[in-house]
Amino acid sequence: MATQETPKHDALVAELKNRFGAKILDVDRSYDDCTLIVDKAGIHDVLAFLKNEHRFDLLLDIAGVDCMNLPKFRERFEVVYMLYSIGDDVRVRLEVPISELDLDVPTATDLWKSANWAEREAFEMFGFNFVGHPCLKRLLTHHEFVGHPLRKDYPIMGGQWCATTSDMTEELNEPR
Amino acid sequence: MANKIDIKEFVPSEAPPRYSARDFDGDVDPKRDDFDEGLTLPDINTTPMFINIGPTHPATHGTFRVYAQLDGETVEKAGVDVGYLHRGFEKIVEIKQYNQIIPYTDRLNYCSGLTNNVAFCKAVERMMGIEVPPRTIAIRVIIMEIQRIMDHMICCGTNIVDIGALTNFWYFYNARDKLNDVLEALTGARLTYTYTRVGGLAWDLPDGWRENVKAAIKEIPSAIKDVRGLVAKNRIFQDRTRGVGQISGENAINFGWTGPCLRASGVDLDLRKVRPYYGYEDLEFDIPIGSNGDVYDRIIVRIEEMHESLKIIHQMIDRVPDGPINVDDKRVTLPPKQKVHTSMEALINHFKLVIDGVQPPPGRIYDATETPNGELGFYIISDGSGHPYRIKVRPPCFYTMNALKFLVEGGMVADIVAILGGLNVIAGELDR
Numbered sequence: 001m002a003t004q005e006t007p008k009h010d011a012l013v014a015e016l017k018n019r020f021g022a023k024i025l026d027v028d029r030s031y032d033d034c035t036l037i038v039d040k041a042g043i044h045d046v047l048a049f050l051k052n053e054h055r056f057d058l059l060l061d062i063a064g065v066d067c068m069n070l071p072k073f074r075e076r077f078e079v080v081y082m083l084y085s086i087g088d089d090v091r092v093r094l095e096v097p098i099s100e101l102d103l104d105v106p107t108a109t110d111l112w113k114s115a116n117w118a119e120r121e122a123f124e125m126f127g128f129n130f131v132g133h134p135c136l137k138r139l140l141t142h143h144e145f146v147g148h149p150l151r152k153d154y155p156i157m158g159g160q161w162c163a164t165t166s167d168m169t170e171e172l173n174e175p176r
Numbered sequence: 177m178a179n180k181i182d183i184k185e186f187v188p189s190e191a192p193p194r195y196s197a198r199d200f201d202g203d204v205d206p207k208r209d210d211f212d213e214g215l216t217l218p219d220i221n222t223t224p225m226f227i228n229i230g231p232t233h234p235a236t237h238g239t240f241r242v243y244a245q246l247d248g249e250t251v252e253k254a255g256v257d258v259g260y261l262h263r264g265f266e267k268i269v270e271i272k273q274y275n276q277i278i279p280y281t282d283r284l285n286y287c288s289g290l291t292n293n294v295a296f297c298k299a300v301e302r303m304m305g306i307e308v309p310p311r312t313i314a315i316r317v318i319i320m321e322i323q324r325i326m327d328h329m330i331c332c333g334t335n336i337v338d339i340g341a342l343t344n345f346w347y348f349y350n351a352r353d354k355l356n357d358v359l360e361a362l363t364g365a366r367l368t369y370t371y372t373r374v375g376g377l378a379w380d381l382p383d384g385w386r387e388n389v390k391a392a393i394k395e396i397p398s399a400i401k402d403v404r405g406l407v408a409k410n411r412i413f414q415d416r417t418r419g420v421g422q423i424s425g426e427n428a429i430n431f432g433w434t435g436p437c438l439r440a441s442g443v444d445l446d447l448r449k450v451r452p453y454y455g456y457e458d459l460e461f462d463i464p465i466g467s468n469g470d471v472y473d474r475i476i477v478r479i480e481e482m483h484e485s486l487k488i489i490h491q492m493i494d495r496v497p498d499g500p501i502n503v504d505d506k507r508v509t510l511p512p513k514q515k516v517h518t519s520m521e522a523l524i525n526h527f528k529l530v531i532d533g534v535q536p537p538p539g540r541i542y543d544a545t546e547t548p549n550g551e552l553g554f555y556i557i558s559d560g561s562g563h564p565y566r567i568k569v570r571p572p573c574f575y576t577m578n579a580l581k582f583l584v585e586g587g588m589v590a591d592i593v594a595i596l597g598g599l600n601v602i603a604g605e606l607d608r
Contacts, residue, residue: 031302031541057429060544063555063568070559071538080555082542082570086429086445093542114432117578125266140259140607149267150566156271168243171255176585 008090009034012054020046025074025097035093037074043096044106047081051111056083056092059108062118064126065095068152076100077126081108098128107132125150135174142166224252227589231260235338235593238603240577242584242592251592254584258577258606265608266567273533273562274300274374282368284552284571285605287330288323290359291547293372298453299543299554300374303536306503312376313454314496318389319371321485321492322359325396326352327548327600328436328478335475335597336407339416344403351399354392361388374534375509376502386493393489400482408476417472421583421595424469431582432575435550437599440477441469447546461487471598478600508534533562542570549573549600571605 009029016036017024023042028035038046050056060082067073075097083092098105107130108115119130120139127148130136138145142162147154230241239260245253265284269277281296282289294316301308308316333348356366361382363369371378407413423431425441438445446463448456464480466473502509506525515522538560544553550572557566576599584592 028540030539033542035540057426058434059432060551061432061553061555061568061570063566065557065566070557070565080568082553082555086443089450091542112432113427113430113582114575114578117574118432138259140262142259149264154267156267166257168241168255168257171257171581172243172245172253174255174581176582 003032005034005090006032008088009092012090012092016046016049019049028095033091033093035095037095037097040096040098040105043079043081043094044108046094047083047108047111050083050092054085054090055087056085056090058084058086059112059114059118060084062108062115062122064122064128064150066126066150066152073097077103077128079105079122079128103127104129104131106130109133124148127151135170137170229592231257236596237334238601238606240596240601240603240606242580242596244584244589244592246589249588249590251584251587251589254581254592256577256580258603261603261607263608266569269564269567271563274536274564275534277564277567278372279368279370282370283604284569284608285327285547285549285573285602286367287602288327288548289367289369290319290323290363290371291327291545292552293370294320295543295545295547295552296554297372297374298545299541299556300534300536302543303539303541303556303558304374304505304507304534306375306505306508308376308503309500310497311499312501312503314492315377315381315501316372317454317456317459318489318492318496319359319362321488322355322389322393324485324548325393325482326355328482329399331548331597331600332403332475332478335471335594335600336403336413338593338597339413341407341410341413344406347399347402347406351392351396354395358385358388358392361385373502373508375505376500380501381496386496389489389493393486396482396486400479404479414472416590416594417475417598418470419468420471420587420591421598422468422470423579423583427582428469428579431579433550433572433579434575435546435548435572436477436481437474437550437576439463440466440473442467447544447551453545459488459491461485471594474598535560535562544570547572549602549605550576552605569605569608571608573599573601573606577601577606 013027020042023039024036025039026037063080065078065080067078068076077098079096079098081094105128107119117139119133120136122128123130123136124138124141125148141149143166144162144164145160225246227244227246228241229244230236231239241257243255244251265280269280278293278296281292284292329348329352333345336344359369360366362385363371423441425443428438428441429443434445442465444463444465449463461484464477466477510529511522511525516526536558538558540557542553542555544551552572553570555568556564559565583595
């Protein structure tokens with residue numbers, strides 16, 4: 001079933017494929033959504049292009065995924081960006097496969113301020129290293145917490161005893 | 177925002193000479209008055225002071241910590257720490273069945289649990305290609321709008337309390353209690369409702385429920401009028417909220433804001449209008465938009481939204497069609513008990529559904545709903561089994577809270593409390 005969004009998605013996918021070529025690994029259009037699987041080497045360029053040229057001004061969310069137990073996957077991890085363009089009313093999702101051996105991901109904080117906490121959460125939950133992030137510290141879990149709880153090899157009941165107060169000088173001195 | 181305050185403004189020019197213990201030992205002239213020399217706060221406080229607000233502070237309405245560096249009463253820098261209510265929602269749901277996750281969604285934004293229930297079921301239903309019956313849609317719209325009113329009442333009420341006006345809170349809570357009674361009659365609970373199911377609702381409306389709703393919402397306009405009358409033109413209230421915590425629409429979007437906080441900054445974005453679901457396109461209601469993006473606008477936008485939600489309830493309450501409340505789909509709905517005891521297929525269906533749960537096809541979906549706080553999104557990955565492979569919640573107040581540092585720096589300490597209340601940050605949703 002096509003929606004109003006479908007032609008906009010078609011145009012966007014064609015333009016991105018034309019411009020970035022092999023950096024766009026695949027396109028998934030299930031559920032009338034538009035998902036682009038993007039190579040890690042080109043993700044920052046694609047994000048900047050979408051923000052500056054296509055008015056994707058709202059970075060809704062950044063989700064990490066541990067694909068270890070999925071029947072089919074490219075790399076062990078994935079970082080998923082949900083973008084929304086308020087002006088054009090288009091949503092798009094970018095999935096970036098991340099190898100277990102190289103967890104570096106370019107940061108998106110220079111494009112969207114909302115990436116700040118979203119990347120901190122993805123960092124603590126999965127261990128991605130967002131290169132260039134101003135303050136890559138644990139956010140929701142305690143600073144003494146060891147491991148990355150949303151990885152599939154972390155036990156569900158793996159609670160940890162953490163008690164000391166965290167020092168917040170880094171957050172304090174983060175640029176506004 | 178006043179950064180530096182000249183103390184002279186507060187000292188009358190004819191002030192009597194001030195004396196202190198120091199003045200009387202030795203040969204200091206007791207009539208000396210330092211305040212005539214034009215001292216300002218930065219001159220007196222030469223070293224910055226560090227204070228902790230929270231994690232358990234009555235004005236945070238939850239557990240967050242703001243670590244602030246002060247110069248006098250001005251916040252020079254602030255660090256925000258969250259996560260005190262982190263319960264691992266996204267981890268625990270990976271071993272639960274889809275219908276077992278619904279009680280967990282209640283605990284996300286616990287001021288409007290039903291909206292979260294609906295948002296989650298809507299996402300799973302879209303994933304399975306299920307269209308819920310018209311009666312269910314009508315009931316879901318009504319309960320979502322009731323919850324929107326209740327959520328805004330808590331937010332505005334407590335925000336105004338934090339600024340120092342307690343009466344408004346009770347005006348709102350009297351009306352809110354009536355709505356709570358209505359929802360208790362429907363769901364049996366007053367906080368964590370767990371009323372929806374994948375493919376429908378837990379049970380049908382009780383007898384006379386619609387009359388109860390009509391009676392309950394009759395009192396809301398007068399409550400809103402009372403509160404608005406007390407605060408909107410109140411000089412003290414305006415001084416505390418106008419121009420406080422101001423953010424431009426562009427900045428708010430950059431911070432990922434959605435919902436009433438974004439609309440207070442002048443951005444017209446409401447998913448009920450932009451991408452209507454559940455027949456919102458056929459309903460008549462308006463979207464209140466602010467212009468200044470300060471605390472005042474956020475409160476007034478919420479108060480106005482209550483009127484719009486009332487309009488929706490008035491339109492829907494007599495239009496609830498008859499019919500089933502659960503979709504006729506054996507993948508999600510238990511067969512009637514009569515059939516379970518008489519037919520083998522129904523018995524097996526019942527067993528499989530209870531033991532294996534709802535099983536969406538393998539795939540990924542992101543589905544967003546306009547909740548009282550903004551866009552609540554569920555990113556669900558299914559591997560085809562009865563348990564979700566991964567659920568990522570996009571909580572609206574995670575991103576509003578991200579901007580708190582930006583909002584409070586340069587303002588006064590007391591403004592932190594006013595700003596926090598206006599953002600309506602709910603710890604359960606923020607920390608998950």
